[in-house]
Amino acid sequence: MQIQVNLKDNPYKVFVDEPYFLELNTKVALLSNPKILGLHLNSLLKRIKCEELFIISVKDGEEYKNLASIEEILNQMFNSKLDRKSLLISFGGGVISDMGGFAASIYQRGIDFINIPTTLLACVDAAVGGKTGVNNHFGKNLIGSFYQPKAVYCQSEFLRTLNERELKAGLAEFIKMAIMFDENLLDFIENIDETTFLNANCKDEIFTQIISKSVALKARVVENDEKEAGLRMLLNYGHTFAHIIENQTKYKIYLHGEAVAIGMNMANSLALNLGLIDEKECKRVENILKKFKLPTTYKIKNLNEFYEAFFLDKKTHHQKINFILPHKLGQGIIKNDISKDMILKSLGQFQ
Amino acid sequence: MQIQVNLKDNPYKVFVDEPYFLELNTKVALLSNPKILGLHLNSLLKRIKCEELFIISVKDGEEYKNLASIEEILNQMFNSKLDRKSLLISFGGGVISDMGGFAASIYQRGIDFINIPTTLLACVDAAVGGKTGVNNHFGKNLIGSFYQPKAVYCQSEFLRTLNERELKAGLAEFIKMAIMFDENLLDFIENIDETTFLNANCKDEIFTQIISKSVALKARVVENDEKEAGLRMLLNYGHTFAHIIENQTKYKIYLHGEAVAIGMNMANSLALNLGLIDEKECKRVENILKKFKLPTTYKIKNLNEFYEAFFLDKKTHHQKINFILPHKLGQGIIKNDISKDMILKSLGQFQ
Known part of the structure; x- marks a missing residue:
C-alpha cells in the first residue's frame, strides 16, 4: 500500500509492505543501532544500491537521544565526506528516526x-510527519x-523480532489516534485478538492493517497542519504527561508508548473531572490499555514539581498550558483555561 | 529605506536607517555579546517594548561559534521558559546572527x-538571507x-563605533557582490573616498548607500534561489578559499571579510590561469582590495592539505569541487571541471 503525504513543499510517499529497491546515485549514511544492524542489516542491504554506504551505529535507547549524540553522528558524516547531495537513511525505532x-x-x-522504521511505534507515528529532535535535561524533544x-x-517483516512489550508500546500511539480522531478505529482495536497480535506466524497482516490505518490518518493531520499550529496538537494527547514521566524516570523505566498510555489515563482523569467524558468512556479506554497490558498509573512524588514541568511543554504559550483531552471518544479538544486547582486535583489521583 | 525579501513562504522586510519601535506581545531573548551590550544596549532598549526581556550574552568571536555555544544559548532560553510564541533578537555581527x-x-x-546587525559585514550580508549555523573542526558553517x-x-548609528579594520572587512563582502553581479557597483566602490568612509562624522550617509545597494542585490539573489541550488552559490565567491584559511588559522588571525578578500584574490588567480579574466581585471580587483587595506595574500604551508579541505566545502558534490569565479567583472560563473593540476598550480602562487 502507498499513502501519499500531500505537503505543498515536501510531498512524499509512505510505503506499507510494498516491495522496493533503492537505486541511489549518491553516498548514503545508514544510521542505526547495534541491535537492529545485527538483526536486519543483511536483509536491508539487499534492497539498496548506492555509490558508497557508511554505517553509523549509535547506542540504543532514549537516554542517548541528545545533542552529544547528534554531534557524534555529524562528525561521522563529515569523516565520510558526505556532501549536500548525499542521503541519510534512518533505520530503527523512533529514537533513530x-x-x-x-x-x-x-x-x-x-x-x-528517508525513514525505514523497525518498530511498530515508529511505523504508526514517529517515522511519518517530519518531527525531528532530541531531549535535554529540561525535557523531551x-x-x-x-x-x-x-x-x-x-x-x-522487521517487526517480527520485536518483543511483546515493544509491540504493545507501539499500539499505544495507535490507540491515541483512535481516541482523538476516529471512534471506528477504537472498535477495530477492541476487536484485535491479543493472541493474534502477538503470534509471530500471523501478525504480518494485522501489522499491515494497523500501520496503514494509522499512517493514512496521520498523513491527513500533518497535511492540514504541518507545523502544529492547531489540529496536529491533538496528536500530543497523553504526551504532555508522558514527557514529564519519561524525563523524571530518565527514560529508563518506561518505553515511550508505555508512558503515553499512562499519560492518556492521566488526561482522561482530567477530562472526567471537567465533564468532557463520562465514567464509562474513561473506563473503556482504561480497559483497552489493560487488555494490551499497558501501564495506566504512575506515582507522582511531588505534585508541584510535576505541575511546573508543564511550563516547558512546547504547547505552553504565554504561561497557559494547552491540555489535549478527549471530548467524547473519537474527538479531541485543546483546553488552555483549566484552573491550577483542577489540574492539581486530577494529578492528585496519581499520588 | 525598506527592502522587501519576497520569499514565497517567508516574506520579510529589511529596514535600512528607518525609524522603528518594536511593540512585542511576547517574551524576548536578546542574544548579543558583552562588547555590543556595553556600547549599544541602552539605545536599543528605547526601541523595544515586550512582556519580558532576557539578555543572553555570549563570548565575542568566530572561535566560539560552535555547537557548545548553541547548547548554552538554548539552555538559557529554556531557563527563561521561552515558549513557541517567543522571539529571539540577534543583536551583533555575523557570528551573533x-x-x-x-x-x-x-x-x-x-x-x-529578527536580526539587528551591528557590523557593516552583517548589514550587507550575514543578517539577510536566512543562512544560519556554526563551525566545527572540519570547517566553517x-x-x-x-x-x-x-x-x-x-x-x-550602530556602525559608528566600529574600528577601521572591521569597516574594511565589511566592505569586502560588498566588493564580492559587485564582482559577481554588477560592474556599476564596482565603479561605485572605486569612487568611495576612503577618508569619508572612515570619518565618523560623515559616514552614516555612505553606509546607508552601501547597505541599501547590497541588501537590494542580495534580496533578489535569495528570492531566486533560497536554498543555494544555483545562482546563490555565486555569493560564495572567495569563500571556498576563505573558509579553509579561517579554519587553518583557528579564526584568530583574520576577520571573516579579510579572509574573503584573500579568497577573492586566490579565486582570481585561478580565473586568470583559466583565461576567464585578464591581467587588467585581476589587477583592478587587487587594487580595490589594497585601497581599503584588505589583505590579498596568505602563505599556504601544505598544498595538498589545502586542496583536500575543498572536499568538505558545502558546494562540493560527487567529489567535484564547485569553484565560484569571475567571468568578466560583474559576472560570476560556477566551474566544477577544473583539473587538480590547474588548482594546485594556482594555489602554488600563494606558497
Whole structure:
C-alpha cells in the first residue's frame, strides 16, 4: 500500500509492505543501532544500491537521544565526506528516526533523508510527519526541527523480532489516534485478538492493517497542519504527561508508548473531572490499555514539581498550558483555561 | 529605506536607517555579546517594548561559534521558559546572527527571530538571507539551517563605533557582490573616498548607500534561489578559499571579510590561469582590495592539505569541487571541471 503525504513543499510517499529497491546515485549514511544492524542489516542491504554506504551505529535507547549524540553522528558524516547531495537513511525505532531527521536537517544546512522504521511505534507515528529532535535535561524533544523525509518504507517483516512489550508500546500511539480522531478505529482495536497480535506466524497482516490505518490518518493531520499550529496538537494527547514521566524516570523505566498510555489515563482523569467524558468512556479506554497490558498509573512524588514541568511543554504559550483531552471518544479538544486547582486535583489521583 | 525579501513562504522586510519601535506581545531573548551590550544596549532598549526581556550574552568571536555555544544559548532560553510564541533578537555581527538564527530554528522546533546587525559585514550580508549555523573542526558553517528572520533592522548609528579594520572587512563582502553581479557597483566602490568612509562624522550617509545597494542585490539573489541550488552559490565567491584559511588559522588571525578578500584574490588567480579574466581585471580587483587595506595574500604551508579541505566545502558534490569565479567583472560563473593540476598550480602562487 502507498499513502501519499500531500505537503505543498515536501510531498512524499509512505510505503506499507510494498516491495522496493533503492537505486541511489549518491553516498548514503545508514544510521542505526547495534541491535537492529545485527538483526536486519543483511536483509536491508539487499534492497539498496548506492555509490558508497557508511554505517553509523549509535547506542540504543532514549537516554542517548541528545545533542552529544547528534554531534557524534555529524562528525561521522563529515569523516565520510558526505556532501549536500548525499542521503541519510534512518533505520530503527523512533529514537533513530528522530535523531536521523534532525542530523539530516542541520548537516551542511540540510540533506535528504528517508525513514525505514523497525518498530511498530515508529511505523504508526514517529517515522511519518517530519518531527525531528532530541531531549535535554529540561525535557523531551525540546530541541529539533520540522523536516520531512523524502520517503518512508514500513515493512512488517522487521517487526517480527520485536518483543511483546515493544509491540504493545507501539499500539499505544495507535490507540491515541483512535481516541482523538476516529471512534471506528477504537472498535477495530477492541476487536484485535491479543493472541493474534502477538503470534509471530500471523501478525504480518494485522501489522499491515494497523500501520496503514494509522499512517493514512496521520498523513491527513500533518497535511492540514504541518507545523502544529492547531489540529496536529491533538496528536500530543497523553504526551504532555508522558514527557514529564519519561524525563523524571530518565527514560529508563518506561518505553515511550508505555508512558503515553499512562499519560492518556492521566488526561482522561482530567477530562472526567471537567465533564468532557463520562465514567464509562474513561473506563473503556482504561480497559483497552489493560487488555494490551499497558501501564495506566504512575506515582507522582511531588505534585508541584510535576505541575511546573508543564511550563516547558512546547504547547505552553504565554504561561497557559494547552491540555489535549478527549471530548467524547473519537474527538479531541485543546483546553488552555483549566484552573491550577483542577489540574492539581486530577494529578492528585496519581499520588 | 525598506527592502522587501519576497520569499514565497517567508516574506520579510529589511529596514535600512528607518525609524522603528518594536511593540512585542511576547517574551524576548536578546542574544548579543558583552562588547555590543556595553556600547549599544541602552539605545536599543528605547526601541523595544515586550512582556519580558532576557539578555543572553555570549563570548565575542568566530572561535566560539560552535555547537557548545548553541547548547548554552538554548539552555538559557529554556531557563527563561521561552515558549513557541517567543522571539529571539540577534543583536551583533555575523557570528551573533548566524548563531541566533540557528538557535531559533531548533528551539522547540523553531521560533521567530529578527536580526539587528551591528557590523557593516552583517548589514550587507550575514543578517539577510536566512543562512544560519556554526563551525566545527572540519570547517566553517558546516552545521546549520536555512531559516529566515521575520525582519532585519540595519542602523548606521550602530556602525559608528566600529574600528577601521572591521569597516574594511565589511566592505569586502560588498566588493564580492559587485564582482559577481554588477560592474556599476564596482565603479561605485572605486569612487568611495576612503577618508569619508572612515570619518565618523560623515559616514552614516555612505553606509546607508552601501547597505541599501547590497541588501537590494542580495534580496533578489535569495528570492531566486533560497536554498543555494544555483545562482546563490555565486555569493560564495572567495569563500571556498576563505573558509579553509579561517579554519587553518583557528579564526584568530583574520576577520571573516579579510579572509574573503584573500579568497577573492586566490579565486582570481585561478580565473586568470583559466583565461576567464585578464591581467587588467585581476589587477583592478587587487587594487580595490589594497585601497581599503584588505589583505590579498596568505602563505599556504601544505598544498595538498589545502586542496583536500575543498572536499568538505558545502558546494562540493560527487567529489567535484564547485569553484565560484569571475567571468568578466560583474559576472560570476560556477566551474566544477577544473583539473587538480590547474588548482594546485594556482594555489602554488600563494606558497
